[in-house]
Amino acid sequence: MPANMPPSALLDVRNLRVSFPARGQMIPIVDGVSFTLNHQDILGLVGESGSGKSVTALALMGLIDAPGVQVTGSVCFRDQELVGMPQKKLRHLRGKEIAMIFQDPMTAFTPVYTIGWQIDEQIRAHERVSRQQARARTVKLLGDMGVPDPERTANRYPHQLSGGLRQRAMIAMALSCNPSLLIADEPTTALDVTVQAQILELIRSLRDTHHSSILLITHDMGVVAETCDNTMVLYSGRVAEYGPTSALFASPSHPYTAGLLASIPPLDGPRPLRLPAIAGAPPLPQNRPAGCAFSPRCPYAHTACTTALPPYIATGPDHFAACVLPQEGTPLPTRIRNELVQESPQP
Amino acid sequence: MKTSGKSAPILDVCDLYKTYRLPRRQELKAVDGVSFSVMPGEVLGIVGESGCGKSTLGRCLLKLTPATSGQVLFEGRDITHLPERTLRPLRQRMQMVFQDSYASLNPRRRIGDLLAEPLKVHPDAQGHKRSSAAIATRLQELMELVSLPTTALARYPHEFSGGQRQRINIARAIALSPQLIVADEPVSALDVSVQAQIINLFADLQKQLGLTYIFIAHDLAVVRQISNRVAVMYLGRIVEIGDADAVLHTPAHPYTAALTAAIPRPVTGLARPVPLQGDVPSPINRPSGCRFHTRCPYMQTRCQEEDPILHPIDDSGHEVACHFPLSPVASATHCNG
Numbered sequence: 001m002p003a004n005m006p007p008s009a010l011l012d013v014r015n016l017r018v019s020f021p022a023r024g025q026m027i028p029i030v031d032g033v034s035f036t037l038n039h040q041d042i043l044g045l046v047g048e049s050g051s052g053k054s055v056t057a058l059a060l061m062g063l064i065d066a067p068g069v070q071v072t073g074s075v076c077f078r079d080q081e082l083v084g085m086p087q088k089k090l091r092h093l094r095g096k097e098i099a100m101i102f103q104d105p106m107t108a109f110t111p112v113y114t115i116g117w118q119i120d121e122q123i124r125a126h127e128r129v130s131r132q133q134a135r136a137r138t139v140k141l142l143g144d145m146g147v148p149d150p151e152r153t154a155n156r157y158p159h160q161l162s163g164g165l166r167q168r169a170m171i172a173m174a175l176s177c178n179p180s181l182l183i184a185d186e187p188t189t190a191l192d193v194t195v196q197a198q199i200l201e202l203i204r205s206l207r208d209t210h211h212s213s214i215l216l217i218t219h220d221m222g223v224v225a226e227t228c229d230n231t232m233v234l235y236s237g238r239v240a241e242y243g244p245t246s247a248l249f250a251s252p253s254h255p256y257t258a259g260l261l262a263s264i265p266p267l268d269g270p271r272p273l274r275l276p277a278i279a280g281a282p283p284l285p286q287n288r289p290a291g292c293a294f295s296p297r298c299p300y301a302h303t304a305c306t307t308a309l310p311p312y313i314a315t316g317p318d319h320f321a322a323c324v325l326p327q328e329g330t331p332l333p334t335r336i337r338n339e340l341v342q343e344s345p346q347p
Numbered sequence: 348m349k350t351s352g353k354s355a356p357i358l359d360v361c362d363l364y365k366t367y368r369l370p371r372r373q374e375l376k377a378v379d380g381v382s383f384s385v386m387p388g389e390v391l392g393i394v395g396e397s398g399c400g401k402s403t404l405g406r407c408l409l410k411l412t413p414a415t416s417g418q419v420l421f422e423g424r425d426i427t428h429l430p431e432r433t434l435r436p437l438r439q440r441m442q443m444v445f446q447d448s449y450a451s452l453n454p455r456r457r458i459g460d461l462l463a464e465p466l467k468v469h470p471d472a473q474g475h476k477r478s479s480a481a482i483a484t485r486l487q488e489l490m491e492l493v494s495l496p497t498t499a500l501a502r503y504p505h506e507f508s509g510g511q512r513q514r515i516n517i518a519r520a521i522a523l524s525p526q527l528i529v530a531d532e533p534v535s536a537l538d539v540s541v542q543a544q545i546i547n548l549f550a551d552l553q554k555q556l557g558l559t560y561i562f563i564a565h566d567l568a569v570v571r572q573i574s575n576r577v578a579v580m581y582l583g584r585i586v587e588i589g590d591a592d593a594v595l596h597t598p599a600h601p602y603t604a605a606l607t608a609a610i611p612r613p614v615t616g617l618a619r620p621v622p623l624q625g626d627v628p629s630p631i632n633r634p635s636g637c638r639f640h641t642r643c644p645y646m647q648t649r650c651q652e653e654d655p656i657l658h659p660i661d662d663s664g665h666e667v668a669c670h671f672p673l674s675p676v677a678s679a680t681h682c683n684g
């Protein structure tokens with residue numbers, strides 16, 4: 001974020017807990033998540049599938065309404081408390097102040113109307129403008145999002161567009177009311193890499209030209225490294241680590257983050273003979289072990305890890321990890337790229 | 348084509364086409380003239396974006412889908428025209444592993460029964476029907492090979508995680524001691540931490556059992572980790588093929604260069620290359636001349652008219668289908684600093 005802006009929080013989440021009922025029990029799927037998202041900042045939310053990324057995003061938007069679900073904690077957006085806010089007020093906020101884009105753009109559009117018509121309607125739902133004025137805005141937005149020939153494209157139906165164009169149209173719709181917060185849940189996961197590169201560039205430009213703050217949800221550490229100012233790593237519904245992206249990648253403080261980075265096959269440099277994989281798989285939320293949820297897979301696990309929840313402590317400027325190691329005075333060594341590299345396999 | 352000394356290719360693919368007929372007399376050339384060969388014990392990775400024909404090619408190789416024209420020679424024998432009955436004994440020597448670990452396992456059957464099935468149907472190497480004792484021993488061996496406890500044999504598919512189910516699928520694929528395995532996106536549905544385990548397993552089994560793989564994936568880093576050679580596909584055609592590191596680090600085809608540059612690296616502070624513009628064109632109306640010319644930053648008039656054919660650019664087996672291949676220095680955009 002630019003130096004001339006004070007680092008004030010747009011979104012401040014404290015101890016967010018989302019519990020779903022299962023077999024007469026309440027299972028905390030998201031279990032005490034806290035973080036802040038600053039103005040004009042891109043925060044990456046990474047984690048494996050099932051770690052609670054989407055549930056967190058939906059809870060922030062007040063979109064979780066399954067029967068019996070409990071949402072507790074605090075979500076403070078521009079000094080308004082969203083947890084417990086009446087649906088009517090939330091609905092007004094959504095679309096205007098907070099917008100969301102999904103992995104599958106087809107879910108955002110109705111198949112029976114043109115995309116232009118749907119974006120016009122979205123604008124008119126929040127502002128008193130004529131149909132012509134709305135369409136002019138729609139066409140401009142589509143053009144800004146890199147849609148070629150925006151007038152004509154506005155008159156096409158969702159299924160007539162390629163995946164990349166649909167994603168651009170959905171982002172245009174999300175931005176139509178100039179929201180200050182954009183939540184993007186795996187916006188490029190379904191796209192090819194060459195198209196993904198275009199959309200990521202677009203997302204970065206939103207921060208700079210539209211002054212948007214973005215919560216970018218992904219499971220791809222490469223996408224985070226390229227796009228996000230800050231990064232939060234989720235493991236089994238809890239924050240494992242949070243920090244400035246460059247610090248977190250250069251020197252991860254949590255063994256899970258370090259393990260995740262090490263297990264990615266490198267594209268450049270020599271090939272490791274074997275990938276340093278993390279053994280096992282994440283636990284189901286209902287079978288979370290006592291203490292640190294990562295302990296059954298962690299190479300550094302010891303008694304202190306399984307007796308209580310590890311402390312969430314600072315390991316650097318604005319950098320935190322939920323692990324006993326920093327407190328015990330044995331933090332992880334700085335990540336050295338290629339340290340694990342051995343010789344290339346022979347043909 | 349690379350012919351290393353005495354041994355003959357295990358797989359030889361000549362001018363393979365697969366055309367799907369669509370309504371309103373439209374045709375979709377999913378595989379559009381593909382030739383390559385693979386030596387025994389080699390791992391050939393096939394990469395490319397969605398819809399470029401990777402899966403169709405994989406299925407044609409094992410004759411799970413009939414090719415429209417062209418030949419597939421398995422151990423020197425043309426299998427494209429073999430009747431299913433003659434093909435049957437060959438089938439156990441070529442197996443396939445798919446992306447969706449759950450869909451390929453019958454949910455109502457125990458793992459032990461699922462794995463025993465092919466062993467009951469196919470005779471052993473001497474042509475004898477396997478005894479139940481022999482089958483039980485083989486099942487234990489298979490569990491050990493894929494690092495699952497033998498207790499897994501008594502359980503059902505839904506009791507396993509995605510990574511474990513993929514181990515079971517791999518056990519089933521190697522049950523009959525095949526020579527060739529075609530794996531179609533076998534780790535794409537897995538999370539990275541689990542994906543690394545399965546890539547290691549593929550690599551271990553390849554060495555231990557001397558297997559040959561055709562390893563299909565859209566993730567270039569995954570493919571490089573396991574492959575000796577890599578083929579890059581675009582709109583039904585191989586546009587570049589060669590040694591894995593040569594293709595991915597010094598690409599000669601502008602598409603390969605754009606593809607490798609577009610992969611986000613898990614490292615901060617790297618310069619970002621200019622992304623390729625536009626989407627992959629529809630395979631129903633593929634562009635004239637070079638199929639990449641609509642997105643290629645190096646396009647010349649000749650490219651719009653003349654379809655480039657795959658030709659060697661050196662004597663290492665590096666081949667490219669481009670009229671103006673990139674020189675190795677110019678193409679090495681992303682190096683590790």
Ligand SMILES: Nc1ncnc2c1ncn2[C@@H]1O[C@H](COP(=O)(O)OP(=O)(O)OP(=O)(O)O)[C@@H](O)[C@H]1O
Nearest residue numbers: 367375377396397398399400401402403404565630
């Ligand atoms: N049975 C079919 N009938 C008609 N078209 C088909 C059929 N199967 C595949 N296609 C088309 O053939 C082309 C190649 O498909 P294929 O599944 O081989 O691609 P792929 O490279 O495996 O893609 P992905 O990365 O998405 O798996 C696509 O355009 C696809 O839509």
Ligand SMILES: Nc1ncnc2c1ncn2[C@@H]1O[C@H](COP(=O)(O)OP(=O)(O)O)[C@@H](O)[C@H]1O
Nearest residue numbers: 020029047048049050051052053054055056066
């Ligand atoms: N409506 C629901 N009812 C019960 N469990 C749910 C519901 N939605 C999600 N979950 C569970 O919550 C966990 C986290 O899901 P999700 O947030 O979608 O993960 P991610 O987006 O990180 O892949 C998973 O175990 C999932 O099965």
Ligand code: SF4
Nearest residue numbers: 292295298305323324
């Ligand atoms: S608290 Fe213990 S088990 Fe958990 S990540 Fe830290 S060292 Fe590993």
Ligand code: SF4
Nearest residue numbers: 637640643650669670
């Ligand atoms: S033949 Fe021409 S258009 Fe095709 S890849 Fe080469 S330079 Fe580009």
Ligand SMILES: [Mg+2]
Nearest residue numbers: 053054055185
């Ligand atoms: Mg999700």
Ligand SMILES: [Mg+2]
Nearest residue numbers: 401402403531
């Ligand atoms: Mg496929």
